[in-house]
Amino acid sequence: MGFLTDILSRTLFRSTFRGIDCLLEDVRAGNPIPKTEPDPKSGALSINGSTLVYASPDYGSWQILISEIAAFGEYTTENGPMIDDWFMVFVTNDFNWVEASNYCSGCDGVRDQLAKHWGAEGLCGSLALSTNFSSRAIWPVTIAGKPLFTFIERHQSTWDKVGSFGVGLIDKDLTPEVRQSLQPIEAK
Known part of the structure; x- marks a missing residue:
C-alpha cells in the first residue's frame, strides 16, 4: 500500500x-x-408502477422496467468506509446492468416488493461487511450465491496512480457462468 x-x-x-x-x-x-437516515448522496430507490427508479447526485439516475430484469445481485468495493462501498445490481435481459447504493433510501422496501414479485423468499445481501472487491448473485435461484462479476485491474501509468493517491481503477464484467445461465433457453 x-x-x-x-x-x-x-x-x-x-x-x-x-x-x-x-x-x-x-x-x-x-x-x-x-x-440513522440514509445519506442523500446515496440516493433513493423506488418502484413507480412497473418501473424501478433510482436517483442519486453521486451515482447517477436511471429507470428500468421490472420485466427487463434478468438477475439481481450485489457487489462491494474497497472504497469504504467514507463513501458507499456496497451496491445492488440489476442485470437486464441484454446483459447490461444498473446499480444502486445499498445505503440509499427505499432499498429495503424495494427488495421486499421485488421478492414478492419474483416469488423469492428474500433478496437480502450477505456482503455488507466485505471490505474487498466481491460480488454475489441473489436472484434467480439458479445462480444464487455464485459470483456475479469478475474484477479486473485496469492498467494505469505511474503518474495516473500518483494522481489517484495509489488507488487503482477496477473494471467489472458479468462472469461467464452468469452469462451462460441467463441466456434464453432457445439460444442454448
Whole structure:
C-alpha cells in the first residue's frame, strides 16, 4: 500500500472505530441506538408502477422496467468506509446492468416488493461487511450465491496512480457462468 493511502487508511479507521466504540458503550449502558437516515448522496430507490427508479447526485439516475430484469445481485468495493462501498445490481435481459447504493433510501422496501414479485423468499445481501472487491448473485435461484462479476485491474501509468493517491481503477464484467445461465433457453 502506498505511503499516502496508508496514512489515509489509518486516519479513517481510527475515526470509524471511535464511532463504533461509542455505539457499543451506548448499547452496554442500555441507551437507545440512534436511528440513522440514509445519506442523500446515496440516493433513493423506488418502484413507480412497473418501473424501478433510482436517483442519486453521486451515482447517477436511471429507470428500468421490472420485466427487463434478468438477475439481481450485489457487489462491494474497497472504497469504504467514507463513501458507499456496497451496491445492488440489476442485470437486464441484454446483459447490461444498473446499480444502486445499498445505503440509499427505499432499498429495503424495494427488495421486499421485488421478492414478492419474483416469488423469492428474500433478496437480502450477505456482503455488507466485505471490505474487498466481491460480488454475489441473489436472484434467480439458479445462480444464487455464485459470483456475479469478475474484477479486473485496469492498467494505469505511474503518474495516473500518483494522481489517484495509489488507488487503482477496477473494471467489472458479468462472469461467464452468469452469462451462460441467463441466456434464453432457445439460444442454448
